[in-house]
Amino acid sequence: MKRKIMVVIINRANYARIKSVLIAIKNHKDLELRIVVGASMLLPRFGEAVNIMLKDGFVIDEEIRITLEGENPITMAKSTGIGLLELPTLLDNHRPDAVITIADRYETLATAVAASYMNIPLVHTQGGETSGSIDHNVRNAITKLAHIHLVTNAKCASRLKKMGENPKRIFITGCPSMDIASKVGSQPDSYIKDYIKNHNFPVDTNQPFLLVVQHPVTTEYQDASFQIGETMKALIKLKMPVIALYPNVDAGSYHMVKKIQHLGVEKLPLFYFYKNFPPEVFLALLKKCSCIVGNSSAGIRESSFYGTPSVTIGSRQRTRDRAGNVTEVGHSAGAIQKAIQKQLGHVRYSPSHLYGDGKAGKRIAEILSKCSLDIVK
Amino acid sequence: MKRKIMVVIINRANYARIKSVLIAIKNHKDLELRIVVGASMLLPRFGEAVNIMLKDGFVIDEEIRITLEGENPITMAKSTGIGLLELPTLLDNHRPDAVITIADRYETLATAVAASYMNIPLVHTQGGETSGSIDHNVRNAITKLAHIHLVTNAKCASRLKKMGENPKRIFITGCPSMDIASKVGSQPDSYIKDYIKNHNFPVDTNQPFLLVVQHPVTTEYQDASFQIGETMKALIKLKMPVIALYPNVDAGSYHMVKKIQHLGVEKLPLFYFYKNFPPEVFLALLKKCSCIVGNSSAGIRESSFYGTPSVTIGSRQRTRDRAGNVTEVGHSAGAIQKAIQKQLGHVRYSPSHLYGDGKAGKRIAEILSKCSLDIVK
Amino acid sequence: MKRKIMVVIINRANYARIKSVLIAIKNHKDLELRIVVGASMLLPRFGEAVNIMLKDGFVIDEEIRITLEGENPITMAKSTGIGLLELPTLLDNHRPDAVITIADRYETLATAVAASYMNIPLVHTQGGETSGSIDHNVRNAITKLAHIHLVTNAKCASRLKKMGENPKRIFITGCPSMDIASKVGSQPDSYIKDYIKNHNFPVDTNQPFLLVVQHPVTTEYQDASFQIGETMKALIKLKMPVIALYPNVDAGSYHMVKKIQHLGVEKLPLFYFYKNFPPEVFLALLKKCSCIVGNSSAGIRESSFYGTPSVTIGSRQRTRDRAGNVTEVGHSAGAIQKAIQKQLGHVRYSPSHLYGDGKAGKRIAEILSKCSLDIVK
């Protein structure tokens, strides 16, 4: 009998970091795929990222609507609660042999807790990585609930062992997003060309441009507006094309967007804001941009695969393992501007496999088809 | 300004293990106490344990009703979700300087997650202890969310350090339940005498008797009925007085109670079932009983303080650190009977301070009045 | 294409009052049946009434667990909220052509509100009936949300018209419970004989006995304990066999059960308490008993079909249309005792079709297969 693997995807970044696994599970003779999509994946304000999955040919088995509007600490905590009211019903109806949860967000935590109390084996990706904000603690909490750990490298594996996880339950697979990264050629492929054509994409990606992704730091919720303001001021002075993603649905997002609007940045020439990109488009942009700026983990993880210069701002990625392409800087417009200018002057960094070699998807499907799924750790 | 400490108590066993801390916070000049009571503490079926707290003179600041009826894996997971819908409002209204959460239950986890996303420092007791069932994983998950760890002994402290917790945030205090344990004299004091008198307590506690506390094992949910059945059959054969507590509000409880009823145990002479005891009464019984039988952590933790012989059944307490007074046995009536008989023949074990020296309450209040409450670990 | 009819059943009394409709929908060539079962139907404490449905051969499509434990006004209101979190997902997944909701409970209201906002035609039974307690208001509120009204008699139809409901949407069908009532013979049939045999039923139903069903009155929540006490005292004095059902899962139930236990009634000879009966067994008992006592609507509705003497206590059924078999009495042991004695002395009342002629099921299926299901009233 095939093992039924349920994957819960609740954030646009989740999708890029699990897509190759979805494909590999779908194609594996001993596995059966179930997809649950929820939270901001379903929200128009975040570009209804579920549509990208549908275009990619995936069947969505269940949708969960759990995002309490407000984007503050209270609504983040309560949305986790709503997730915990929704997920047990799905888990009970589908009775998967294992559930995959990705990374470190509150929606991820809801999946982990629901599977735990439902006695369903929990598979977690990105365990053992380190970062700032509440995400770091949540990632570790999920590790302690998870039964199978799919980690990016030996360093992460070793951290999990130190935390007391059974080595037999830890698998070094690399991050699945590197699978997509490895397939993005130096020239945009037809998928991306089509995307660009259909979306009247205004930036010539063969000319220098910046890619900007900055999220609020939950533990510094009060400073979100100030923080994005400093970044925007630095970018305005640099006078080069900027492709920016709006922030995640976290406490502080609204205040960031309001600040961006208040500074009038959206209407400036050279500035182009997006809600969302298909993974392949985002990675092509990351590959071709002159520098990635902000505090997304992509500025450390995926950028390392290409050696793209990165300016990482503030505490959100503090302590995250990095290759040589990253410069850290505080929340000051002047310092950010200087750091970007320095990176622009630097020669391209050499690519690194710190976060994966591009073959995670099949590896993971193979592991899931064979590993012990005992719920007693 | 006084630090406002909120304590969330959601289970009868919680109360015994925090009561001396509540008193010490209340009496500390630099601290202010806020008490939230919820879940089975408010349920008639579990003896409305909140009444014991009220009789003890505590003011209850907030009540939360989060127990979805059913006692199965789905309702446990969903009840955690309801807790996460209730707690953020309370935390926002009271804005405590720190929140204390106790041990390892699902209601405990709800408190931990709510405080985390609300950026309120989380204080956790019993971190670093080990056990079986889902409780073990949940305890560790809470550890990774907690900012201050109040642990029972050096072994627990060392485990937390290995898990990557900052030594400056770990305090060896002993378990507060030993504070109460240390005050229970060899003769019942007036509090207990009164209790016994008022409740027509039928057992002569100066004669040999057994104390039985057995809960379902969440990860072995399907076997709950069989497991309690074996224990009951063993007890019936022993023909000595049995004081038993009904199980916790966990997946499997209902099936246990049904089995007990089906076997007709409640109506047997010598068998006395209770929903609940005030901490002092429970500990007096634990001190005087010939042997504690079942899978409650009290059979390992508090029993060690007195050297009371203990027969611990099944996997629920597996790996929990223990003194010399514990015998482990599987779920087989014959084996359980034999193990109890052997313990009855044994001389009293020597008391141990493995779980605390009886001075935790004041120690903890002092720590809470002074420790750093930085939310960035 | 067949019309898909979803029926939401959330209470043991619901089942008796819809069973013949379920059968008729199942057998109708143009209809397809979907069954949702929830709330106390799934709770062991209420006899897991869902098992009776399974034995009757029905397939349960969805289960919802919505009962917040506590049985007080807060948990009733919140349980309605949990129902409203669960039901929209089911309605969205199944996309029924119409949803049937039964009578006047809080779980019923959750179904009505969910269907309304989901733009799914709502079919309501028992509209236009009158009673006391909050049930009366809730029944009318559901009427104002419902699109199709299946009423018991012309009086109810006329009340709905006065309330502004479109006569084309009102159908006089009789109550489906009379369909079962009409098939219960004067001698227990094999189904009931079997039931009695399997359950060691202790009462000789060919000798005089009383049938007692008393629920808390939500609007008189504080008096629940006193109210049941008076009834019990009256029954004790009468010294004849009593078959009693435990009360519904409403605010006040717990206090009623506690009072019953406090009075020691459960252990008295002649008193037999049950959680639940299959509809056929309950109706056979109602047919054969000397008198039905309490405040269940069965004491007015179904009893009229048989002409069974009824003593209806307190305000819960006040204003409900009745045949000649009902005596009303207040919450006083003496008055209740006298009223019962008087009814015992009375000759059998003549049967009435006030609540239906026993042919509702097929009539309703036929209506549902053809009526307009326009959601704009």
Add this chain to the structure above:
Amino acid sequence: MKRKIMVVIINRANYARIKSVLIAIKNHKDLELRIVVGASMLLPRFGEAVNIMLKDGFVIDEEIRITLEGENPITMAKSTGIGLLELPTLLDNHRPDAVITIADRYETLATAVAASYMNIPLVHTQGGETSGSIDHNVRNAITKLAHIHLVTNAKCASRLKKMGENPKRIFITGCPSMDIASKVGSQPDSYIKDYIKNHNFPVDTNQPFLLVVQHPVTTEYQDASFQIGETMKALIKLKMPVIALYPNVDAGSYHMVKKIQHLGVEKLPLFYFYKNFPPEVFLALLKKCSCIVGNSSAGIRESSFYGTPSVTIGSRQRTRDRAGNVTEVGHSAGAIQKAIQKQLGHVRYSPSHLYGDGKAGKRIAEILSKCSLDIVK
């Protein structure tokens, strides 16, 4: 002892329609005011309308966050459920003598159900009015739950009586929004001047302009985008200044906003979109505009007080009682354009007191201080 009156305000339009009552309760010697604010009143996307209340000097006692993001039928139904999880706690903590709920939205219904099961007298405004969409049914359902009805005119009172409501519980008070309407002078007062000055209001309100408020019709959810498109096309052709409010947080809103953006209307000269106005500013605009266009009840209710020409589109206000100033039209750009042009050519209509005489606030406070608050209707 003062009667404690709790008012639950969960929508920007709610505030205008209860503000004078809040003031009158606050100033009444026998009443005490409690204010709960929630749903879109707290959402940045809807202009955080709570800030207007704070500026007006009101103390907010409680905030509830209940809006599940998505703006579709599922999230509307589930948001009602979240409201039902939040409100009972507040009602239990404050124990008001009565709760006021306003009009006909899903958040309103949550208040009505919570108060009903908590046995707290429910006071409802706008009962007996008629309209299209689900609002009509919900308004009537609330009527059947409410204990005190504060209605706008004798017609409404008579409808409630026909529906079976007790005449002693029905009070004709007029709508409180007319109290504010009556105080808005022909010239903007300083409050409005200030508002205009602070907000760089771009329209000269002494020149002809249109006021546009169009919401989705829940029961025509699928057509929301088409419907607003037709209106916008008509407005574009008219080439006169348009002041428009974004739609309510209902199923379909997002698609309306997307359509507005897709048509590029927000960037057109002459078009000015707002999230929100203080009641006085909105009413001044309504008084001075050449015509109000859309499907807001303000286009029928408040507009009648001034005799402002109104073009009411589609089914949302169908059947609502109206004065002579209203023209109805379907969802067709051509028809809408013609209807507006015809209204622009019409002389000003004579004012009407159909919805109130401007003295509702004090009247209502007086009623609440004296009326019977018996919960048994």
